[in-house]
Amino acid sequence: MNKQNNTLVLSAGLLIVAVAFTRLFPHPPNFTALGAMAVFGGSVIKDKKLAFVLPLGALLLSDVCLQLFTSTKGFYGITQFFVYASFIIITALATLMQKRSVANIALAAVWSGAIFFALSNLGVWISSTTYPKTLAGVGACYWVAIPFYKNEFFGNFVLNSVMGNAFYSAILFSAYTVLERKVNLQKAIA
Secondary structure, X not given: OOHXXXXXXXXXXXXXXXXXXXXXXXXXOOOOOHHHHHHHHHHHOOOHHHHHHHHHHHHHHHHHHHHHHOOOOOOOOXXXXXXXXXXXXXXXXXXXXXXXXXXXXXXXXXXXXXXHHHHHHHHHHHXXXXXXXXXXXXXXXXXXXXXXXXXXXXXXXHHHHHHHXXXXXXXXXXXHHHHHHHHHHHHHHO
């Protein structure tokens, strides 16, 4: 890997870690950078191992910090495995992104929010004794999750995830584009 690629990978890694720590600041439920972080890592980092390790490592590090330094639980049971699985799937799908266009990134904000919603609530259904282990039970779990955050700023669980993904994707991809252009400009000058 040449110096230019090292600089860009290091920059992408630092951006990923930085946005992971936004979880430590007050925010509406699920209005976080996590989906954007997985999409960004999967679509920007060419080394597939790093594309998975950086976002998942940042997620784990932020969970540890939440557990140790805040009143929010960083580790909260079996549902967390479904959350991590959702980010593995999001990262995997993002590695297939052929072009980093505004339209593709906006679409990724939607599908990554949907994946997170589907898997995290599946985890709630599986780990909960509130819902029967039937098709009607899983349907009830998803139905209750839709308006769960109705009194929050953006309206609900899905919308918070999608809006958070869009907001943080704009930050991540814009910052990376600026860095990428700077590195490429330095390469052209050298």
